[in-house]
Amino acid sequence: GDSVTQMEGPVTLSEEAFLTINCTYTATGYPSLFWYVQYPGEGLQLLLKATKADDKGSNKGFEATYRKETTSFHLEKGSVQVSDSAVYFCALGDNQGGKLIFGQGTELSVKP
């Protein structure tokens, strides 16, 4: 069945460092791909999405490109801030309608 695999955390970076969180997926067909972010004590928030191959989603300085050839959707940011500390979830929308399949989440901690 469809699945999502993320790099394990926690990831600890210094402020202004470059961030990459790897995400790969297994799916039939052409799913949509998403990144969600969860700040402490809050629900998940949609960060960005891409609906077809080669699409790039972007928001708040974060980017991810839908790579069908490598079945990947890696999250990147050029310069992280302390306020980016959170748990990041990669997800795919299966083609059976509505349901999202989430990865296990990657905790990011940014130190001043």
Added chain:
Amino acid sequence: DAGVIQSPRHEVTEMGQEVTLRCKPISGHDYLFWYRQTMMRGLELLIYFNNNVPIDDSGMPEDRFSAKMPNASFSTLKIQPSEPRDSAVYFCASSLQGEGYTFGSGTRLTVV
């Protein structure tokens, strides 16, 4: 729109008691999802509805769990009787098919 509204935010109950969690989805959304989040298991999809009809309840852990969606603007998740291992954060989310989810802020349940 006020987003997805869950109540209560926190619930502490004694083992054996009935617990009811409530969710109001975003108006116009046709899907509603209930998730449970724990440190050990991460995010687990419990059940989801499409146009108020339960589509997949295979994630509901036991018969002690039940969910209803009597109309497009309200859903409940009930646990009866509750057990300490049910302690978790329960999230409700709603969506339009293919558009990604909007999550509520969650209900933190503690069963003592």
